[in-house]
Amino acid sequence: MTHLRKRLLEEIERRNYSHATAHAYVAAIRRFADYFHRSPEELGLEHVREYQLHRIEQQIKPRSIAIEICALRFLYNKVLRRRYSRDDLPLPRTHGRDLPLVLSADEVARLIDAAPNLRYRAILMTLYSTGMRRAELCRMRPEDIDKGRMVVRIPHGKGNKPREVPLSPILLDHLRAYYRSLKRRNGWMFPSRNSKRPHQPITDKTVWHACRQSAARAGIAKPVHPHTLRHSFATHLFDNGADLPVVQRLLGHEDPRDTMVYLHLSTRTLRVAPNPLETLRLAAPKDSAAS
Numbered sequence: 001m002t003h004l005r006k007r008l009l010e011e012i013e014r015r016n017y018s019h020a021t022a023h024a025y026v027a028a029i030r031r032f033a034d035y036f037h038r039s040p041e042e043l044g045l046e047h048v049r050e051y052q053l054h055r056i057e058q059q060i061k062p063r064s065i066a067i068e069i070c071a072l073r074f075l076y077n078k079v080l081r082r083r084y085s086r087d088d089l090p091l092p093r094t095h096g097r098d099l100p101l102v103l104s105a106d107e108v109a110r111l112i113d114a115a116p117n118l119r120y121r122a123i124l125m126t127l128y129s130t131g132m133r134r135a136e137l138c139r140m141r142p143e144d145i146d147k148g149r150m151v152v153r154i155p156h157g158k159g160n161k162p163r164e165v166p167l168s169p170i171l172l173d174h175l176r177a178y179y180r181s182l183k184r185r186n187g188w189m190f191p192s193r194n195s196k197r198p199h200q201p202i203t204d205k206t207v208w209h210a211c212r213q214s215a216a217r218a219g220i221a222k223p224v225h226p227h228t229l230r231h232s233f234a235t236h237l238f239d240n241g242a243d244l245p246v247v248q249r250l251l252g253h254e255d256p257r258d259t260m261v262y263l264h265l266s267t268r269t270l271r272v273a274p275n276p277l278e279t280l281r282l283a284a285p286k287d288s289a290a291s
Contacts, residue, residue: 004040018085073089102232112124114214115210125174126171133227151167152166158252207226234247236252238262
């Protein structure tokens with residue numbers, strides 16, 4: 001680990017940022033340094049400007065570029081103490097939030113059934129049944145499963161805020177079968193199989209592979225990633241009659257506006273409203289063969 005990376009991680013830890021934020025910041029700064037083949041300590045505002053224009057030319061989404069600029073703001077202002085202003089490191093304007101991709105219930109079933117092994121099946125079932133983020137799933141431990149109360153504890157959610165979600169009996173049965181099949185247990189529900197990381201849990205990449213491989217085997221053309229199952233979890237809750245505060249609590253959202261996006265995806269209210277075509281009194285179509 002380089003001295004600069006060590007200082008960066010220490011500053012992130014001091015502020016109690018989430019694991020996901022730390023991962024995103026480190027990756028963004030590494031991409032910036034790799035582009036110039038130099039340490040960020042040797043670079044400045046002109047380099048950031050050049051890099052930002054390069055990312056725009058690559059047609060990277062504005063929200064992704066904004067995360068990179070936030071990472072560079074943190075690096076230069078908090079770690080290297082250069083005191084650049086917000087105008088020095090401007091964020092790109094974003095035009096609202098894109099609606100997330102959601103799978104149908106049938107597609108979720110096909111995805112899970114197409115999992116090539118017990119571990120991948122357990123990962124997919126847990127993501128969909130609990131609405132966990134992938135980082136939360138990676139850090140899941142067996143003791144987080146409360147069989148007496150039938151809940152799953154998520155002790156380190158986003159912002160290090162804990163929450164609980166209901167434990168499905170179907171998920172519990174499969175997690176039992178999966179856990180009994182493990183050859184090596186190291187305290188994590190999903191232990192790493194990497195001999196270089198014997199005491200660590202799986203990484204984000206394993207969760208990504210579980211989604212991508214299973215989607216390909218199921219013949220699902222949509223770009224399925226771990227958060228797709230979280231989006232589907234929330235949308236299907238609304239489809240089945242759940243109220244906004246309940247879904248907000250299960251997802252661990254502070255702001256209900258973050259949860260309301262799934263109301264736009266839910267088909268429950270759409271099914272209630274009559275289709276305008278159904279209200280028209282149309283004449284019977286003429287037989288084209290007769291005319």
